Amino acid sequence: MVDKPAPRRVTIIDVARHAQVSTTAVSKVLRNAYGASPAMRAKVQQAIAELGYRPSAAARGLRGQTYTIGVMIPELRNLFFADILDGITAQLAGTDYQVLIAPGCNGEKAEARVIDAMIDRSMDGLVLIAPVSAKTRLIEVARRVPTVVVGRHGSSPAYDSVADDDVAGAALVVDHLADLGHRRIAHIEHHETDRVRLAEMPNARRADGYREAMRRRGLAGFIDIASTSYTHDGGYRGAKELLSRAPRPTAIFAGADVVALGALEAIAEAGLSVPGDISVAGYDNSALASFGPISLTSVDQDGRQMGADAARLLVDRIADRDRRPVQVQLSPTLAVRRTTAAVSLE
Amino acid sequence: MVDKPAPRRVTIIDVARHAQVSTTAVSKVLRNAYGASPAMRAKVQQAIAELGYRPSAAARGLRGQTYTIGVMIPELRNLFFADILDGITAQLAGTDYQVLIAPGCNGEKAEARVIDAMIDRSMDGLVLIAPVSAKTRLIEVARRVPTVVVGRHGSSPAYDSVADDDVAGAALVVDHLADLGHRRIAHIEHHETDRVRLAEMPNARRADGYREAMRRRGLAGFIDIASTSYTHDGGYRGAKELLSRAPRPTAIFAGADVVALGALEAIAEAGLSVPGDISVAGYDNSALASFGPISLTSVDQDGRQMGADAARLLVDRIADRDRRPVQVQLSPTLAVRRTTAAVSLE
DNA sequence: CTGAAAGCGCTAACAA
DNA sequence: TTGTTAGCGCTTTCAG
Numbered sequence: 001m002v003d004k005p006a007p008r009r010v011t012i013i014d015v016a017r018h019a020q021v022s023t024t025a026v027s028k029v030l031r032n033a034y035g036a037s038p039a040m041r042a043k044v045q046q047a048i049a050e051l052g053y054r055p056s057a058a059a060r061g062l063r064g065q066t067y068t069i070g071v072m073i074p075e076l077r078n079l080f081f082a083d084i085l086d087g088i089t090a091q092l093a094g095t096d097y098q099v100l101i102a103p104g105c106n107g108e109k110a111e112a113r114v115i116d117a118m119i120d121r122s123m124d125g126l127v128l129i130a131p132v133s134a135k136t137r138l139i140e141v142a143r144r145v146p147t148v149v150v151g152r153h154g155s156s157p158a159y160d161s162v163a164d165d166d167v168a169g170a171a172l173v174v175d176h177l178a179d180l181g182h183r184r185i186a187h188i189e190h191h192e193t194d195r196v197r198l199a200e201m202p203n204a205r206r207a208d209g210y211r212e213a214m215r216r217r218g219l220a221g222f223i224d225i226a227s228t229s230y231t232h233d234g235g236y237r238g239a240k241e242l243l244s245r246a247p248r249p250t251a252i253f254a255g256a257d258v259v260a261l262g263a264l265e266a267i268a269e270a271g272l273s274v275p276g277d278i279s280v281a282g283y284d285n286s287a288l289a290s291f292g293p294i295s296l297t298s299v300d301q302d303g304r305q306m307g308a309d310a311a312r313l314l315v316d317r318i319a320d321r322d323r324r325p326v327q328v329q330l331s332p333t334l335a336v337r338r339t340t341a342a343v344s345l346e
Numbered sequence: 347m348v349d350k351p352a353p354r355r356v357t358i359i360d361v362a363r364h365a366q367v368s369t370t371a372v373s374k375v376l377r378n379a380y381g382a383s384p385a386m387r388a389k390v391q392q393a394i395a396e397l398g399y400r401p402s403a404a405a406r407g408l409r410g411q412t413y414t415i416g417v418m419i420p421e422l423r424n425l426f427f428a429d430i431l432d433g434i435t436a437q438l439a440g441t442d443y444q445v446l447i448a449p450g451c452n453g454e455k456a457e458a459r460v461i462d463a464m465i466d467r468s469m470d471g472l473v474l475i476a477p478v479s480a481k482t483r484l485i486e487v488a489r490r491v492p493t494v495v496v497g498r499h500g501s502s503p504a505y506d507s508v509a510d511d512d513v514a515g516a517a518l519v520v521d522h523l524a525d526l527g528h529r530r531i532a533h534i535e536h537h538e539t540d541r542v543r544l545a546e547m548p549n550a551r552r553a554d555g556y557r558e559a560m561r562r563r564g565l566a567g568f569i570d571i572a573s574t575s576y577t578h579d580g581g582y583r584g585a586k587e588l589l590s591r592a593p594r595p596t597a598i599f600a601g602a603d604v605v606a607l608g609a610l611e612a613i614a615e616a617g618l619s620v621p622g623d624i625s626v627a628g629y630d631n632s633a634l635a636s637f638g639p640i641s642l643t644s645v646d647q648d649g650r651q652m653g654a655d656a657a658r659l660l661v662d663r664i665a666d667r668d669r670r671p672v673q674v675q676l677s678p679t680l681a682v683r684r685t686t687a688a689v690s691l692e
Numbered sequence: 693c694t695g696a697a698a699g700c701g702c703t704a705a706c707a708a
Numbered sequence: 709t710t711g712t713t714a715g716c717g718c719t720t721t722c723a724g
Contacts, residue, residue, distance in 0.1 A: 011717055022695040027719055035693060057467040058412065059717035061404035062700040068467065070446075076428045077633070085422065089450045098463040100416075101447040104435045117444040121403040121414065121467075232633075265638040287423070291578075292611040293639065357701055368711045373703055381709060405701035408716040 010053045019047035030055055031064070061122035067096045069314065070118035071127045074105055078258075079286035080303050081129055084150060087307020088127060095315065097124070108132050115141055125314040127307075135196050146317040148310045154200040155327050160313040162328045164301040166202045169332035170209025170253070171216075172299055173281045176334055177251045178217045181343040182279065185214065186224040186249035188238035188259050203230060206255050206283065230255055235262025243270050250278060250343045257282035257289050260296055264339075275341035285335045295338040302330055356399045365393035376401055377410075407468035413442045415660065416464035417473045420451055424604075425632040426649050427475055430496060433653020434473060441661065443470070454478050461487055471660040473653075481542050492663040494656045500546040501673050506659040508674045510647040512548045515678035516555025516599070517562075518645055519627045522680055523597045524563045527689040528625065531560065532570040532595035534584035534605050549576060552601050552629065576601055581608025589616050596624060596689045603628035603635050606642055610685075621687035631681045641684040648676060 012030075016023040021040060028036045029044040036044075047053070057066045071088060073081050089099050100123075105114040111133050118126055123145065130151040131138060141147055142158035149161040177185050187210045190203035198204045207225065214223050224245070226238035235254055242249055243266065254260035260282030267274055274280055282289055285300035309328045317323065358376075362369045367386060374382040375390040382390075393399070403412045417434060419427050435445050446469075451460040457479050464472055469491065476497040477484060487493055488504035495507040523531050533556045536549035544550045553571065560569050570591070572584035581600055588595055589612065600606035606628030613620055620626055628635055631646035655674045663669065 009717085012719095013717080023718080024695055024720085025693095028694095031719085033719095037693065040694085054462060054466050056408075056717055058404045058407035059700095060719075062402075062408065062702090062717080063719040064700095065719095066404065066467070076422060076431065077425060079423060082422045085449060098460075098467075099449060100467075101449055103431060103445060103447055114444075116400060120400050121412070121444075121446075261637060268638060288634075291607060292614065355701085358703095359701080369702080370704090370711060371709095374710095377703085379703095383709065386710085402701055405716090406703075408701080408718090409703040410716095411703095 009056070010051045012053075012055070014051055015044065015047045015053045018051055019043045065124045065318075066122045067098060068121070068123045069097050069099050069125050069127065069311070070121070070123040071099055071101050071129065072105055072111070072114055072118070072131065073101055073103060073129050074111070074132075076103055078284075079288065080257075080284040080301065083303025084129060084307035084310070087304035087309075088311045089307075090304070091308040091311035092315075097315070108134070112137070119145055125318050127310050127314060130202065132197065132201070135200070146314055146321060148314045148317070150306055150310050151202055152200050153202070153205055154196075155325065157325060160310075160317060160326045160328075162306050162310045162313070162330070164202070164306065164330050164332050166205035166332075167209035167212065169283060169299040169301070170206045171213040172332060172334040173253045173283075173297075174210060174213035174217065174219075176297070176336065177253070177279060177281065177340065178219065180251075180279070180340065182251040183219055183343075184222050184224065184247065184249040185219065185251045185253060186226065186242045188226045188228060188235060188242070188252065188254045188263065190230040190234070190255055191227040203255055210253060224249060228259075230259055232258050232262040232265075235259035235264075236266045237262075239263035239266035240270075243267070243272070248278075251340070252278065252280050254280065254282050257284045257286045257296060257298055259283075260298070260339075261288065261294070264294075264296075274339050276344060279340040279343075281340055289335065289337070297337045297340040298335050299332045300335045301332050305330060355402070356397045358399075358401070360397055361390065361393045361399045364397055365389045411470045411664075412468045413444060414467070414469045415443050415445050415471050415473065415657070416467070416469040417445055417447050417475065418451055418457070418460055418464070418477065419447055419449060419475050420457070420478075422449055424630075425634065426603075426630040426647065429649025430475060430653035430656070433650035433655075434657045435653075436650070437654040437657035438661075443661070454480070458483070465491055471664050473656050473660060476548065478543065478547070481546070492660060492667060494660045494663070496652055496656050497548055498546050499548070499551055500542075501671065503671060506656075506663060506672045506674075508652050508656045508659070508676070510548070510652065510676050510678050512551035512678075513555035513558065515629060515645040515647070516552045517559040518678060518680040519599045519629075519643075520556060520559035520563065520565075522643070522682065523599070523625060523627065523686065524565065526597075526625070526686065528597040529565055529689075530568050530570065530593065530595040531565065531597045531599060532572065532588045534572045534574060534581060534588070534598065534600045534609065536576040536580070536601055537573045549601055556599060570595060574605075576605055578604050578608040578611075581605035581610075582612045583608075585609035585612035586616075589613070589618070594624075597686070598624065598626050600626065600628050603630045603632045603642060603644055605629075606644070606685075607634065607640070610640075610642075620685050622690060625686040625689075627686055635681065635683070643683045643686040644681050645678045646681045647678050651676060 015026045102114040105111040125146040139158040147159040189207040226241045228234035228238040282298040285298040289296040289298040358369050361372045448460040451457040471492040485504040493505040535553040572587045574580035574584040628644040631644040635642040635644040
């Protein structure tokens with residue numbers, strides 16, 4: 001294995017020379033731009049293949065596009081986000097765009113840093129999944145670079161958005177449990193104080209939907225909420241809190257699957273059985289929920305579809321930055337499994 | 347909300363003008379480079395802050411670095427990879443490097459495309475997690491850009507590597523089960539045919555380690571392998587196959603946690619209990635394994651540590667591309683939980 | 693349809 | 709220590 005140094009980069013100039021045309025011509029072929037005859041196109045493409053030429057995204061970005069789409073994911077371990085990402089990459093497969101993910105942005109500050117990093121890298125478009133930033137900030141970002149916001153409600157003049165109807169999702173759960181005879185249906189929510197986020201974030205919408213559905217079913221008096229966080233531990237603590245109340249709930253609607261798992265642990269620890277003593281439902285219908293031994297009833301949001309819609313809207317907007325913003329709202333469904341059952345007679 | 351257009355980008359020239367210095371001076375401050383007095387440094391930093399200047403990574407990349415580290419992750423849903431990533435980002439926090447993840451590279455072809463995309467984008471360094479590409483290809487890549495390979499054995503003159511001792515991990519499981527009195531210990535492996543990968547990929551090393559440990563414990567006659575894949579379904583099919591043999595195994599060592607989960611489903615379907623009738627152990631000690639109701643005995647690889655080591659090596663190599671390559675090998679430990687127990691009397 | 697030339701924002705080599 | 713200048717590799721006018 002000889003340690004020969006990497007040869008000099010093949011540039012557009014090399015290709016032009018090899019194909020006996022101008023660099024402009026090569027550039028046009030690269031971008032499928034108007035104004036290149038089929039003959040020239042063929043010549044150039046052959047030269048590209050023969051030299052193994054690959055355009056430098058950095059250089060392209062300095063004048064035109066980088067053909068890079070940045071996706072901000074707040075939490076890699078959330079399997080629902082992986083579904084969204086699958087939808088994005090599937091929709092973008094076959095185009096010239098490459099998806100890059102920016103990780104680890106928990107909290108407004110880290111999120112700001114990550115978004116800046118993507119803008120600094122001249123990305124052509126941004127998909128922000130469940131961003132927590134202030135709305136003014138999102139608008140500012142969207143004005144600099146085409147942006148689609150996924151999983152956050154509320155419209156904006158600057159960006160497109162894709163969201164699932166979280167109010168409807170919560171209603172699905174409450175109706176399902178109420179139909180099974182439950183009345184003391186409790187909810188574990190992700191604590192929220194910020195005014196705008198109370199109106200736009202999915203967690204807040206789910207809590208709203210829960211309250212609304214309870215009232216609609218005449219169960220306003222049984223509304224019972226533990227306010228923790230959308231984590232395994234949050235579910236554990238929330239369930240502990242709810243179980244300590246008398247009378248304790250006969251069903252718990254957790255705002256996310258991981259929360260439901262935490263709740264299941266607390267319930268098991270308390271020596272209660274699911275769904276015998278208490279029913280549990282989650283949200284997201286992640287792979288965890290469908291896993292046999294868990295078999296969690298959960299609200300299904302079509303993450304792939306959401307991702308595909310987001311990517312489609314983004315590519316659209318890159319092509320026409322001035323078109324009017326669009327809001328896509330999908331409807332959730334309920335995957336009923338073995339953690340929910342008719343209320344037991346007491 | 348007035349729809350004012352985004353103002354022109356603030357460039358290094360604006361900063362230089364504002365601070366009354368040359369662009370070189372600004373550049374030096376940006377890079378913490380030698381040759382700028384504290385006074386000038388202060389002036390420039392103030393100007394940067396006042397103008398809200400952010401350097402363009404594309405422009406920087408054309409001459410120098412992009413301050414971007416690319417991480418290739420074959421499968422976002424693998425929680426072990428998320429641990430590695432946490433280690434990488436933690437190690438890189440506080441530096442000027444930004445981590446970007448390239449997703450969805452299952453298979454050699456997709457992997458090649460993704461690696462090319464990262465090179466095209468002038469990334470300063472690459473972390474390749476469990477790459478399946480041919481070794482010659484990896485060496486070629488490493489010659490173009492500083493590269494660290496994680497989770498693949500075998501050394502190279504071109505890249506650093508970080509791996510867990512998979513042979514030792516498999517031995518931990520076999521020893522644990524043998525100590526519990528098991529003799530018919532079966533294994534579910536990820537099918538592999540390629541010669542080099544048979545020597546370098548973790549799955550192959552685990553199968554080797556299993557065979558070796560069985561022989562060492564005098565259980566060579568009980569070696570029993572189902573060859574499927576490292577997926578939930580692979581575990582399900584593998585366990586079904588193993589259970590159909592007579593006499594059936596009293597313990598199954600699955601090559602990964604997801605495989606173990608699939609096996610658990612097959613075992614439950616067969617009407618057998620764990621660990622009463624059969625013990626099950628996994629590999630990776632992912633969040634799934636420690637989740638209460640599952641409580642899977644599993645081999646723990648310190649993913650965070652692996653990621654941190656990889657990042658450290660990469661930054662080192664970016665600073666000195668000619669230093670000799672290093673191989674880091676970590677030792678796994680065994681997390682014993684409730685899916686393994688003493689063999690039952692028959 | 694084709695090509696020459698300017699310049700995107702920055703860094704590196706060099707000069708002062 | 710500081711500033712001047714020449715590109716990095718590409719896209720984009722704008723002539724031909």
